[in-house]
Amino acid sequence: MSETFVDLGFVTAPSGVVVLGMAGWIDYWREVGEPLSVRAGVAAKAGGGYLREEECEAVAVPAAADRPLAVRATTEPSMFDEEPTIATLEIELGLPWPEGVDGPVLLGDLPVDRSGMVIGDGVGLDAWTGQEDEPADGLGDVTFWGRYEEDAHARFGGERIPHPGGVDGVYGWLDVPMAEAVALEAEISTWRGGVWGQGVAGSVEPHVDYFRFRRAGLHHPLNVGAIEVGGCQVLGIDWCQGDHSVRHHGGRDWGQAFPVTLEADGTGGTVLRWTIPPYDEDEEG
Structure with missing residues (x-):
């Protein structure tokens, strides 16, 4: 593992609380009891702590409210394709x-969420919109791929756009009104039967926060994207799906959860650190 840190950007935390959590579940906290902001605030007042409710997991810690907070990482080659992936x-x-x-100081541990990880303000993240929410701008992105994608492109059009699902990108359209996007995806997906491996698969990604951070990170080598949520700058990390399947599939149920600590930074300051140790083939299974 390289000991050289690379800068990923920064977050802002005007509430004085920073959360590192699973992106696929941020909007679900409010469905299973008290909002994330309440839980995170209690943990931060105690100096930091681990939060869990059903499938939702996060760590919350106190932080400076009056300045941007830098986020960085070390990397190691992915087992999947040897491209850099986050190690620390x-x-x-x-x-x-x-x-x-x-x-x-050990606070707990977190698995790598297939839907990515989010770093943001403990109060601001209450405004996070997930896959089941409506996009504030009423727009979505349409993509399609599969055995007959070139035939579909000739029939329906579309442009090559970056996408985690395709090395060379996939065909589609950005910023389409949702009603039109849903109708277009349905037409494409059923054009040759709508069966995986036999036709063309399609997807609509509405402009909710869950998809916005993924789109924002498409051109970043570690799939890190910055968006504004609840008036705060948030960073999202969209984990490589191949790397996740090889290394992290199964999550906590298979012992794939990694320590989150508070540590001194060597200059008198404090950092929150999430450490994913190198893969050990002897531990497989």
Whole structure:
């Protein structure tokens, strides 16, 4: 694993609380009890803590409210394609390391969510919109792929656009009104039977936050995208699906959860660190 950190961007946390959580479940916290902001606030007041409710998992910690907080990572080659993947994620908290505390301080552990990970303000993330929500701008992106994608392109049109599902991108259209997007995807998907491996598969990604961060990270080598949520800058990490399937599939149920700690940064400050150790073939199975 490389010990050289690369900058991923920054987040803002005007509430004084930073959350690292599973992107696929951020909007679900409010469905299973108290909002994320309430839970995160309690954990931050205690110096930081691990949160879990059903499938929702996150860690919340106190942070400086008056400045951008840098996020960086070390990388290692993916088992899937040898491209860089995150090995250590580190979030600057803008707070001094507390006197008399021996570090690191273990807060808990987190699995790698197939839907990605999110870093953001504990209150701002209450506004997060997920896959079942309506896009604020009423727009969505339409993509299609499969055995007959070239035939479908000749029939329906579309442009090559970057997409995690295709090395060379996939065909589709960006920023389409949702009613039109849904109708277009249905027409394409049923054009040759709508069966995987026999026809053309299609997808509509509405402009909710879950899809916005994925689109924002399409050109980043580690699939990191910055978006605004609840008036705060949020970073999302859209994990490579191949790497996730090879390395992280099964998540917590298969022991694939990794330690999250508070640590001194060497200059008197505090960082939140999520450490994903190198793969050990001897531990497979």
